[in-house]
Amino acid sequence: MSLAPHLPALQVVLPLLTAPAAVLLRSGGAAFLLVTAAAWGAFAISLGLWQQTAGGEVISYAIGNWPPPWGIELRVDRLSAFVLVLVAGMAAVVLPYCRQSIEREIPRDQHYLFYAMFALCLTGLLGITITGDAFNIFVFLEISSLATYVLIALGRDRRALVAAYQYLIVGTIGATFIVIGIGLLYLTTGTLNLADIGTRLPQVSGERPVLAALAFLTVGICLKLALFPLHQWLPNAYTFAPSAVTAFLAATATKVSVYVLLRFYFSVFGESLVFDRLPLPGIMLLLSLAAMFVASAVAAFQDDLKRLLAYSSVAQIGYITLGLSFDSQSGLTATIVHLFNHGLTKGALFMLAGCLVAVAGGSGLARLAGIGRAMPVTAFGIVLGGLSLIGVPGTVGFVSKWYLVLAALEKGQWWLVMAIVGSSLLAVVYVWRFVEIAWFREPPAGLPADRRLPLSLQAPAWLLVAATVYFGLDASFTVGSAAAAAEQLLGMTR
């Protein structure tokens, strides 16, 4: 029996099974090995799926052989395969980093629980991405969210509990909106299979419930993806979560939410409904611009490195949704490629920030004064990541910006071009704030003399930094996949 046809199921089942196994093992070390192996397995599977769908084929996998639309369908197309690669790949890179990182941040007797939660979180994110069933999306969303609340609460600062609680409230509201939206869709079409809803919606008489469903889903998902001004939960969650958790969440969680938004817009509701019947593009455009400018400006005033990076994430999510609001091939390519590119960049940045925290004992900028002289290599890595946030050529940030500017030019919107490049100047401001603090101030006396970092902290972080540069110089994989995925998405409704 060949495994190849069952890859979609294995993609979710593999990490899922390791979660209870990690709890049963009751040993941090064993749980680490198991979950890491599962993550690498999931990464390999996602690459296999990416390869199978690269030609434009859509894989449909009926769970338990119940054919869709009656049973639950797993469905992989170019977009979902690309996001699967990002999520599984980030898990595979972050997990080796976790071991040394949580050693310093989480009590040892909780380690096996940490890995169990990590596995559940990964399962949830992969599940959301791969499923072809609306209610199933909600289920996996809850799995990943609940695991995320726990992971955030594990942070050593007591404020982590408040941050987790805040995220729990907001996340639950978001999930409720999503489930109401899905319920409305089920009421009007009588089915839960995404593709099936998509084919039945045009025949539905009475547009109102459909538009209501669209509105509920949009708000619910935008809460999860932290679109300005629904981002309030994000800065605290990112700041107080353990460093490894922040790196993984920043690189994947909001990106998967963007994926869900794209999936509902293009595969279920269809372009004409989303972009012509409601003023969504205008609203999206406005909120994206607000995110790009307000969040970047706020980032420049933070006094904590992780919080600064968190606000930068809100701003960068603005770029992602801005691409979507263009409703064009280039715009959508920008959205998809930036969700990957920004995932890489922020993953790298938060892991390097974690390295600094491991030595300096905290991420407050006052603690990090002079850190560029004390730990030049790690601080330099942060500058490289920062250059990608700015969009300097030779980094992935440039590739994203290229497509965004191109999309704006195609629409003849020069003021938007100026807004896009203007907001990158704000990124210069907050990145250089770190540079000046790290190099122009004297290191505090309290820094430990032994500042060597274990390889397992450095190697994964630098792997991602290298990826930020590599995919900035050779964007054939990222842009190729994103452009093809955008084409497939737009082709669904045209």
Place this chain on the structure above:
Amino acid sequence: MSAMVLLAGLGVPALGAAGIAAAHRTPNLREGVTLATAAALFACVLSLLPGVLAGERPRLTLFEVLPGLDLTLAVEPLGMLFALVASGLWIVNSLYSIGYMRGNGEAHQTRFYVCFALALFAAIGIAFAGNVFTLFVFYELLTLITYPLVVHHGDDKARKGGRVYLGVLIGTSVMFLLPALVFTWHLAGTTDFRAGGILPAGLSDATVVGLLALYMFGIGKAALMPFHRWLPAAMVAPTPVSALLHAVAVVKAGVFSVLKVAVFVFGPEMLAGQTAWLAGIAGFTIVAASVVALSADNLKRRLAYSTVSQLSYVILAVAVLAPLSLVGAALHVAAHALGKITLFFAAGAIYTAAHKTEISQLDGIGRRMPWTMGAFAVGTLSMIGLPPAAGFVSKWFMVSGAMAGEHWLALGVIAASTLLNAAYFLPIVWRAFFRPLSAEAAAHPHGEAPLPSVIALTLTAAGTIAFFLWPDVPLALARQMLGAA
């Protein structure tokens, strides 16, 4: 074969930087590596020269970032000229740096030499850029890699200077140059430099002027007003940095890019009749910067504003568009480099030997530092555009071009600025040689600067005169650029 040499042009300074970093424990070895790297780079560039003069155009695509957007190196006469100047002067500058950095007991010397090698890496990348995209990549790299050099002293003044430096250069390139690049790609489907330009015919005047404005202001390194403030701000750097980077590599990268874009992206034909506003702004920059220079007492500040003014000569020549002006513009890239690096070398030598930074302190210093001030006088002649110095040659062509094009504004500006140049440079020479030493200076005896520095500034002064006597190679390259266009 020559494609491999092209790659070596980038590889040598990059490897050199690694070598310098590796040799950080033994300063003599480290400086040896710097000199060897500079010599090797110059040899590389020089070995390309005969082929280019014979009409060869080596080309090498490194990799493709996006379909149709590739990092490509290509050699053409203008880039050849810029690469020759930058790499040749790097040798002399390294010699000078040794004297300066040791004479002033500067800290972080390894970082200094490493960044210098990397800056040359970026400059060579700009010189050999085969398309606007490649140019943009190395242009941004040059900004970033020179930042640690500008803020070398690490104090508050350096931090502030660094902010202006980075703010203006990154700001203009991101706000204007990047949209210009994407727009060019959007219009032409390519960003390659090609003879006669790449933009499709039939663009509206507004589009051409708008895009040209984006390029001219986006290339902030050319210091067109009002985006010139970074250059005086960069003077907080140690003088060798001001000399090679802010008189040669960085600013010349700016005007070089302006020339490249005008000739190989737009093409003179498309620009005909569209550049009056550019001539106006460039003319204003020339005169206004000269006036500021006139009132500056700090020597490096005066030199910086003189550079701002001289850079706009090139832009003015581009705006005049006559073939002779373009030849003059290309020659000026080399001629101004030789003269200005000499002046900066002299300023640094004065600082090292006498710890003086203000012009008012220089009374009688020519008798104590005859070599330095002699070289300074030669540089002065070149700035004013008098024989027997390099500046005369380029000015000759620019004036002829303006006459041929009957461009009276340009002629007036050149005439006025020649007078202004004389007014702010000659008094320094006069002071140094003909005024008596002040009582304060008489109490602190000093001699010439360290020997390596004196050798370096004598060499560049000699080069300034040699350029006047034998301008054949630069002239041939400048003419070829035009022939290709």
